[in-house]
Amino acid sequence: MNNFTFWSPTKFVFGKDTETRTGELVKEFSGKKVLIVYGGGSVVRSGLLERVKKSLDEQGMNHIELSGIKPNPTDDRVYEGIELARNEGIDFILAVGGGSVIDTAKGIACGVLYDGDFWDFYCGKKIVEKALPVGVVLTIPAAGSEGSGNSVITKLDGLVKLSLRTESALRPKFAVMNPELTFTLPPYQTACGIVDMMAHIIERYFSTTPECEITDRVSEGVLKAIMAEAPKVMESPCDYDARANIMWSGTLAHNGVCGTGRVEDWASHFIEHELSALYDVAHGAGLAVTVPAWMTYVAAINPSKGAQFAERVLGIERCAGDSDHDMALKGIACLKDFFRSIGMPVTMEELGIKNADIDALVKNLHLHKGELIGGYVKLSAADTKKIYQLMA
């Protein structure tokens, strides 16, 4: 087990009606003038935005809004938010939505207190040392951004999608998580979220760092819980307990507890980011195509973790004569079946991409992420090209 720091200071307030406590929580973390960041109409239509604003009003707080944040969020909205926050003397950013909204809020939070271009943080030129506090009212369990110090933003110029990781500077101060707010999520988006959270664990699970039994066992537990609850939320979108299990799993999948003490992988996310940057597909659906292809490719090089995944997570019994590679492939087939069962694509064509420009994807990938990517198996452009081909 490697040395590590685990620091997840976010206060998670989970359950029914918890959004009515938003104002009280902003106050607890010293917010006075709030920028509310949100996406499309559903937050308005459902009445959630009004309830959140009422709760801020009850604490006598000023608030303004930045709305219309879209999936695969872009830098232009971050710049807009930074200017707005500066002009209005904002001291707290409140994200009401899912990963795209939260990630935009984080970009604004670090940008406001920085004299240069906020993109410096995302492209690795600068390290975030201070940021405005961010709070979250979560509506989409998927990205795990409510409990992480990370943010992913796409630069419109060149469609560069980059991920910023901070130890604590961008961890939300609080996250309000009411599973009822997810009842109206469409099935496709629900399934995308499920794949995204599973991928967050798989990226950490496939590690060559030996002797991380506790981290393996926690990861396997969260994966098993997600796979047990997923069919229930797909079948009964208003099943409170199933939604609650999925929502909390999404947080544990990405707050770092599944990665303690080991080198993580993240190749699948990098490979997918180029897909969603170029073709604007949903990130979770892109991952449903990417992860099995990546697992198949690396199983031929190092099948050990794939075999463990098949046995411990999927409960596949090893038959006489089964090699680790056989086991890994059985696991991948089972994982694909699971993704299909919740309505996810497992090929590019099913994802709606015909004749993908694989050369462009590979070129962009290594231009943005370096010559070699991945922690479990180091992948060059020759490798990632084959993985994109496996996805076709």
Place this chain on the structure above:
Amino acid sequence: MNNFTFWSPTKFVFGKDTETRTGELVKEFSGKKVLIVYGGGSVVRSGLLERVKKSLDEQGMNHIELSGIKPNPTDDRVYEGIELARNEGIDFILAVGGGSVIDTAKGIACGVLYDGDFWDFYCGKKIVEKALPVGVVLTIPAAGSEGSGNSVITKLDGLVKLSLRTESALRPKFAVMNPELTFTLPPYQTACGIVDMMAHIIERYFSTTPECEITDRVSEGVLKAIMAEAPKVMESPCDYDARANIMWSGTLAHNGVCGTGRVEDWASHFIEHELSALYDVAHGAGLAVTVPAWMTYVAAINPSKGAQFAERVLGIERCAGDSDHDMALKGIACLKDFFRSIGMPVTMEELGIKNADIDALVKNLHLHKGELIGGYVKLSAADTKKIYQLMA
């Protein structure tokens, strides 16, 4: 799943040589004048205390000491620490040790800023609203106090052992966790720690709140990791990775992640607290006797969780005709075997208590903890008497 707040803001700094960062961490959390609390000679003999003091010196910090804290820590040392901290203008309490030392440090931390008697917090008269910051250098993985907001202190007058639980006021700001510091722990103390952390999970696992799949699966994962690593640390006390797995498991067992969304039990701890208060036995060894007896008694009333524990944690296969009660009993037999395998007692006699004064134990228990105890099954004095009898 019930509504819950999960807030574990402690910064865990885990791995080799991390104690050399203590001064830097105290500084990060604004400490200037430090009270170092520790136990007996091992912290001195191993050189750990010197390394910690050197690291404080390097940050130019003043520090004084309170030493000689004993297992089952008592209120007299807390009063002494409060007076010392006040007289010396201490602004940070640093615990170097295990649960007893950390719990004493927490008692001092809340007592210093309170005009009345610190015992008011432990007996439930007052709620902790402010406390001095506490930092930890952990040497014994067991109590989980490095990541919890709790503290257990025994009042010498009447031998009342009470547990204080806070949401965040007494959570350590940081915990330095170097598994190498546990290499010299004697086998008995190592095993006691293993039982204590397992009990912390079992207290949360046995719950009647339905539909907590994610919390169940995480709990099962941590339990499985502990049971896989325990034989390794017993066999090879200097196996770094095994010690590391056990150490981190102890934190996850008690930072709250195994209890999210459900009613917890805690009857076994309450029953054991009376034992260790009256007979001064090691808490972990007391739990090795208490937990199986408690599980046996409640299995006759509600066997469902015991059966799940047997199947999912211990991997016991259900044979044709096995009832939940049969499964639960098989699991308990297997758990006792495991405790014995690491050198733990499973009867009062093996614990060194002959002819225990069961009437006194039962009387004290319900005097201190109320007429009914436990969340999974509500236990009256008639019930707890039978549990103590099962332990004989």
